Amino acid sequence: MLATEALCFSWQQDQPALCDLTLDFSRGRVTGLIGANGCGKSTLFMNLLGLQKPQSGRVLWRGKPLEYDKRSLLALRQQLVMVFQEPDHQLFYTDIDSDIAFALRNLGVDEAVIQARLDQALALVGGNGFRHRPIQYLSHGQKKRVAIAGALVMQSDYLLLDEPTAGLDPQGREAMIGIIQRIAAQGRHVVIASHDIDLIYHICDYIYVMAQGRLLAQGSEREVFLQTSMLARAGLSQPWLVKAHTRLGMPLVKTERELFAYSEQSRETV
Numbered sequence: 001m002l003a004t005e006a007l008c009f010s011w012q013q014d015q016p017a018l019c020d021l022t023l024d025f026s027r028g029r030v031t032g033l034i035g036a037n038g039c040g041k042s043t044l045f046m047n048l049l050g051l052q053k054p055q056s057g058r059v060l061w062r063g064k065p066l067e068y069d070k071r072s073l074l075a076l077r078q079q080l081v082m083v084f085q086e087p088d089h090q091l092f093y094t095d096i097d098s099d100i101a102f103a104l105r106n107l108g109v110d111e112a113v114i115q116a117r118l119d120q121a122l123a124l125v126g127g128n129g130f131r132h133r134p135i136q137y138l139s140h141g142q143k144k145r146v147a148i149a150g151a152l153v154m155q156s157d158y159l160l161l162d163e164p165t166a167g168l169d170p171q172g173r174e175a176m177i178g179i180i181q182r183i184a185a186q187g188r189h190v191v192i193a194s195h196d197i198d199l200i201y202h203i204c205d206y207i208y209v210m211a212q213g214r215l216l217a218q219g220s221e222r223e224v225f226l227q228t229s230m231l232a233r234a235g236l237s238q239p240w241l242v243k244a245h246t247r248l249g250m251p252l253v254k255t256e257r258e259l260f261a262y263s264e265q266s267r268e269t270v
Ligand SMILES: Nc1ncnc2c1ncn2[C@@H]1O[C@H](COP(=O)(O)OP(=O)(O)OP(=O)(O)O)[C@@H](O)[C@H]1O
Pocket: 011, 012, 017, 035, 036, 037, 038, 039, 040, 041, 042, 043, 044
């Protein structure tokens, strides 16, 4: 279980970046964290990872307050792994296999286990087609997949994804949705911070809305995205499928496919 309790954090005195946040990331399989630029999403991730320490309140890991000694943090970061928005920030080798295996080799994991996990992770992100290309020759989207594979080999309980679809073309975005769904289907928790509201609506089963470091709303995707005035206060808008429901009276569905199936069905019955 990963949670925060009345967490407050300031980068500078008297300017709180996070205020009184009580969040539970085990509520949903895929949890969304949304809010306007500067609302505190990245700062929260840093607090969850123990890279920053709250001035008051706490991070709870497996039901206990997070401990900040080196050993505890090392153990935490094997179970709570972050994938940054910019893959270049976490890819260091030119060779994909070496890059993905880096953390496992550091931990002294058996080479046969590393190979098996590498194969699995690359298959899950659809990376086998470019596995033998040098990393510097990969596209942004391909690098994102390698960065996710590097996190997956850790077989962590939680994966924190910062803007997983940023910079991806429509096909790459669809592929990323599939990747996240496959990760969640493996029984892991995924936490996504993103401005891609349609992605959050499509893929998350629990959502926290933040504004200026505070929690503004929480709930299932339907509970959250039907609150138009709250979304406006947070500087956000509704996903297009929710707009189609609230403004055009279409049924509230989770995916485009469901909406088109509904519209075809209604045409047939006319
Ligand atoms: N290293 C830092 N030093 C000082 N202030 C910081 C630092 N990082 C972030 N902040 C401030 O903390 C607040 C929250 O920023 P943060 O980056 O967490 O927001 P965010 O929700 O991730 O934004 P975005 O959507 O733009 O990525 C902002 O006011 C920002 O200026």
